[in-house]
Amino acid sequence: xxxxxxxxxxxxxxxxxxxxxxxxxxxxxxxxxxxxxxxxxxxxxxxxxxxxxxxxxxxxxxxxxxxxxxxxxxxxxxxxxxxxxxxxxxxxxxxxxxxxxxxxxxxxxxxxxxxxxxxxxxxxxxxxxxxxxxxxxxxxxxxxxxxxxxxxxxxxxxxxxxxxxxxxxxxxxxxxxxxxxxxxxxxxxxxxxxxxxxxxxxxxxxxxxxxxxxxxxxxxxxxxxxxxxxxxxxxxxxxxxxxxxxxxxxxxxxxxxxxxxxxxxxxxxxxxxxxxxxxxxxxxxxxxxxxxxxxxxxxxxxxxxxxxxxxxxxxxxxxxxxxxxxxxxxxxxxxxxxxxxxxxxxxxxxxxxx
Ligand code: SAH
Ligand code: SF4
Numbered sequence: 078x079x080x081x082x083x084x085x086x087x088x089x090x091x092x093x094x095x096x097x098x099x100x101x102x103x104x105x106x107x108x109x110x111x112x113x114x115x116x117x118x119x120x121x122x123x124x125x126x127x128x129x130x131x132x133x134x135x136x137x138x139x140x141x142x143x144x145x146x147x148x149x150x151x152x153x154x155x156x157x158x159x160x161x162x163x164x165x166x167x168x169x170x171x172x173x174x175x176x177x178x179x180x181x182x183x184x185x186x187x188x189x190x191x192x193x194x195x196x197x198x199x200x201x202x203x204x205x206x207x208x209x210x211x212x213x214x215x216x217x218x219x220x221x222x223x224x225x226x227x228x229x230x231x232x233x234x235x236x237x238x239x240x241x242x243x244x245x246x247x248x249x250x251x252x253x254x255x256x257x258x259x260x261x262x263x264x265x266x267x268x269x270x271x272x273x274x275x276x277x278x279x280x281x282x283x284x285x286x287x288x289x290x291x292x293x294x295x296x297x298x299x300x301x302x303x304x305x306x307x308x309x310x311x312x313x314x315x316x317x318x319x320x321x322x323x324x325x326x327x328x329x330x331x332x333x334x335x336x337x338x339x340x341x342x343x344x345x346x347x348x349x350x351x352x353x354x355x356x357x358x359x360x361x362x363x364x365x366x367x368x369x370x371x372x373x374x375x376x377x378x379x380x381x382x383x384x385x386x387x388x389x390x391x392x393x394x395x396x397x398x399x400x401x402x403x404x405x406x407x408x409x410x411x412x413x414x415x416x417x418x419x420x421x422x423x424x425x426x427x428x429x430x431x
Pocket of ligand 2: 195197198201202203301
């Protein structure tokens with residue numbers, strides 16, 4: 078299979094803000110309402126041929142300038158618990174995954190930010206092949222718009238209420254595209270999902286956390302902590318070689334002191350990181366930061382040797398954190414029967430095309 082370099086592909090219309098779209102169509106001297114019409118259609122993930130209030134010549138012109146299907150749903154897998162895992166095809170034929178979780182209060186879409194991931198955490202399937210490439214802002218936005226349409230939504234009748242940047246990839250390793258995505262998806266010109274309903278999860282790139290703080294966004298910052306000493310963190314997360322826990326916690330303090338937004342820590346419960354001393358160290362590490370600890374039962378995956386601990390041990394660790402006065406809950410695992418749970422998403426290969 079030939080994988081086209083993204084540069085050989087036509088300009089992706091979903092990378093553009095409304096102002097940028099208007100600028101790039103300047104030579105056509107369109108009346109202003111036309112750009113609004115186009116942008117509205119795009120937010121409903123319509124194809125150019127479906128934009129039936131535009132003159133045919135304009136639709137053809139758009140078709141010749143831009144591509145407008147950054148994401149196609151190639152397959153979907155439904156879990157017993159209602160979670161749906163999507164297999165998406167990108168324009169260069171790479172395949173990525175995403176997960177839709179349906180709750181009483183709304184629908185949360187877990188989006189990917191990279192094809193693969195170069196962080197190589199030992200418990201996670203997303204990093205197995207390393208990083209293949211970054212996703213563009215339009216490809217991340219496309220996941221939201223495509224699934225929104227797929228489940229019967231459009232720009233006015235939004236079906237996706239929450240977004241978590243927790244699919245494959247390290248969002249802060251694709252900083253500019255992720256930042257643009259957050260601005261596009263929360264823009265009043267577009268699908269307008271409030272930043273309060275967006276969570277960004279990072280393995281902890283301390284310098285980028287500081288940079289993100291200075292963007293003054295309203296999103297929730299989630300940190301994949303998973304260990305309470307540098308030594309044990311280095312054992313499972315390569316990123317710990319680049320940033321010590323002290324540097325990481327300093328950057329989070331900088332974020333918290335500036336934004337006063339509660340931080341979420343994710344903590345996969347493994348045999349080696351759930352001792353009574355870990356509970357004490359978690360208390361000390363997070364002192365001075367309003368936070369919540371999301372305890373994650375480890376999800377097994379054929380590619381990683383990750384093993385969950387027993388439910389009794391999970392409860393014991395949770396209790397130890399409560400005794401330390403920490404706010405902690407155990408995350409319900411959704412979609413594990415379809416390999417759609419945390420750490421089970423990965424780049425897929427189109428086998429039949431080889
Ligand atoms: N790269 C980012 C976001 C994607 S991973 C990050 O690491 O934060 C989303 C979450 O799933 C992270 O907290 C990650 O540590 C967790 N995760 C990875 N592998 C897992 C596994 N096998 N079981 C449970 N959670 C896992
Ligand atoms: Fe990448 Fe996050 Fe998986 Fe680590 S846990 S390999 S950073 S996607």
